[in-house]
Amino acid sequence: MTAAHFSRPPTAQEAVLTEVRRLLVTGDLAPGTPVRQEALAERLGVSRVPVREALKVLEGEGHIVYTAHRGYLVAELSVDDLVEVYRLRDLLEAEAIRAAFPHLDDTNLTAITNAARAVDDADWRGDLAGIGTANRVFHFALFDLAAMPRLSRTLRQLWDATDVYRAVYFAEARNRARVHDEHMELIAALHDRDVERAIAAQAAHRDNSVAAVREALTRSTPQAAGGFDPAR
Amino acid sequence: MTAAHFSRPPTAQEAVLTEVRRLLVTGDLAPGTPVRQEALAERLGVSRVPVREALKVLEGEGHIVYTAHRGYLVAELSVDDLVEVYRLRDLLEAEAIRAAFPHLDDTNLTAITNAARAVDDADWRGDLAGIGTANRVFHFALFDLAAMPRLSRTLRQLWDATDVYRAVYFAEARNRARVHDEHMELIAALHDRDVERAIAAQAAHRDNSVAAVREALTRSTPQAAGGFDPAR
DNA sequence: GTTTTGAATATTGGATCCAATACTGTTAGC
DNA sequence: GCTAACAGTATTGGATCCAATATTCAAAAC
Numbered sequence: 001m002t003a004a005h006f007s008r009p010p011t012a013q014e015a016v017l018t019e020v021r022r023l024l025v026t027g028d029l030a031p032g033t034p035v036r037q038e039a040l041a042e043r044l045g046v047s048r049v050p051v052r053e054a055l056k057v058l059e060g061e062g063h064i065v066y067t068a069h070r071g072y073l074v075a076e077l078s079v080d081d082l083v084e085v086y087r088l089r090d091l092l093e094a095e096a097i098r099a100a101f102p103h104l105d106d107t108n109l110t111a112i113t114n115a116a117r118a119v120d121d122a123d124w125r126g127d128l129a130g131i132g133t134a135n136r137v138f139h140f141a142l143f144d145l146a147a148m149p150r151l152s153r154t155l156r157q158l159w160d161a162t163d164v165y166r167a168v169y170f171a172e173a174r175n176r177a178r179v180h181d182e183h184m185e186l187i188a189a190l191h192d193r194d195v196e197r198a199i200a201a202q203a204a205h206r207d208n209s210v211a212a213v214r215e216a217l218t219r220s221t222p223q224a225a226g227g228f229d230p231a232r
Numbered sequence: 233m234t235a236a237h238f239s240r241p242p243t244a245q246e247a248v249l250t251e252v253r254r255l256l257v258t259g260d261l262a263p264g265t266p267v268r269q270e271a272l273a274e275r276l277g278v279s280r281v282p283v284r285e286a287l288k289v290l291e292g293e294g295h296i297v298y299t300a301h302r303g304y305l306v307a308e309l310s311v312d313d314l315v316e317v318y319r320l321r322d323l324l325e326a327e328a329i330r331a332a333f334p335h336l337d338d339t340n341l342t343a344i345t346n347a348a349r350a351v352d353d354a355d356w357r358g359d360l361a362g363i364g365t366a367n368r369v370f371h372f373a374l375f376d377l378a379a380m381p382r383l384s385r386t387l388r389q390l391w392d393a394t395d396v397y398r399a400v401y402f403a404e405a406r407n408r409a410r411v412h413d414e415h416m417e418l419i420a421a422l423h424d425r426d427v428e429r430a431i432a433a434q435a436a437h438r439d440n441s442v443a444a445v446r447e448a449l450t451r452s453t454p455q456a457a458g459g460f461d462p463a464r
Numbered sequence: 465g466t467t468t469t470g471a472a473t474a475t476t477g478g479a480t481c482c483a484a485t486a487c488t489g490t491t492a493g494c
Numbered sequence: 495g496c497t498a499a500c501a502g503t504a505t506t507g508g509a510t511c512c513a514a515t516a517t518t519c520a521a522a523a524c
């Protein structure tokens with residue numbers, strides 16, 4: 001029996017990658033702010049080399065933008081971007097759900113239901129970050145059933161693009177309650193094996209959140225939160 | 233007047249990136265073969281650092297796969313992958329064409345027509361690599377009209393995934409003739425401002441090429457072409 | 465003959481150092 | 495007062511070196 005669960009990242013770049021992703025999601029690295037290699041490296045106790053490689057991955061995924069000799073900036077989302085992201089999610093999530101249905105059985109339906117419960121648990125605990133991750137686990141438990149890796153990957157990228165702004169959505173109790181209800185509706189549709197209803201539920205769920213993100217976006221320029229600021 | 237057009241890459245990593253992309257498209261770096269950092273660095277006259285950063289970008293884009301301490305392999309396409317790629321192209325290209333139509337005017341229709349002519353020119357010249365790039369310019373001249381950058385980017389990634397195999401398609405004169413006819417049909421649909429016909433033309437065009445790629449894929453395991461082999 | 469151990473080799477991962485470029489603030493010129 | 499040249503600083507880009515890990519292959523144990 002191996003102790004595979006305790007596996008710390010085998011490379012420093014992976015550790016950096018994980019940490020920077022966290023900083024991006026939590027908003028410690030706010031959109032528009034420069035990402036300083038030295039500051040990140042020092043904070044994580046590594047040299048700049050693994051930092052640079054991790055940043056390249058994030059560049060390839062579109063989370064940060066790069067200019068030669070000027071470095072990296074956290075990608076900013078324009079309203080046009082947001083509209084595009086949600087249009088693409090509309091198309092691709094519908095496809096994912098459609099493709100997932102033939103693979104839907106009692107086992108993975110239970111898993112999905114448990115994932116929804118985990119969202120609620122994080123809510124009870126008042127763990128905002130936990131809600132975000134649990135919410136994603138819930139939705140991708142369904143999407144990944146489609147067994148279409150590229151589709152899953154693309155969807156994850158689209159989700160990532162708005163994650164920075166989604167935090168504000170979960171901050172309001174009213175939104176959290178609505179999310180709970182919408183998750184229940186989606187699960188009910190899955191129980192009834194009703195594809196179109198599931199797709200509609202997902203679409204409604206998505207449309208409700210886009211409004212919140214759009215508002216967060218148009219509201220005055222985002223500022224770096226109080227925490228660590230690798231910009232300086 | 234500046235000589236901006238002659239701008240060589242401002243960084244070595246970009247030069248490496250360009251070159252590796254070329255190697256991937258031409259098949260010099262065949263699917264499944266390892267990508268050796270040292271060999272690439274030596275060939276391009278740089279150290280391993282910019283090579284590693286370029287490879288990270290390609291990893292982020294899914295062109296090569298990475299395992300810690302074992303390095304990079306050129307991503308292989310399974311038949312399942314291929315089916316997925318074309319299903320996603322089906323969805324996304326239809327969306328791109330739909331979104332492009334409102335922006336379609338005489339100016340960019342002329343540009344698209346010229347791009348189609350460039351494909352034929354490359355054909356007359358017997359320039360197989362030229363056909364591939366001109367073909368892509370033609371199709372993305374239309375897709376990019378949608379003014380949906382993420383959609384364009386995703387489509388490019390999907391095209392990239394099969395580019396390695398598409399070379400064999402253009403190798404046959406019969407296929408090249410068919411491509412010409414299909415391009416003409418697509419342009420005719422654009423001229424008539426007939427969205428559905430354009431989408432159908434694109435779908436037929438795509439379906440014809442997928443069969444060829446599928447065959448190339450199922451045919452015995454791909455081997456590295458005669459050229460440079462960075463695998464050793 | 466098969467499996468296992470271990471040393472030698474190949475390859476990748478990371479740290480440090482130096483070079484190249486961009487940015488900032490100051491001063492000189494008008 | 496405004497602009498332009500310039501020096502100093504900050505930051506990124508790249509090369510070299512060493513460490514860590516994986517692979518290979520031969521020899522020993524069973």
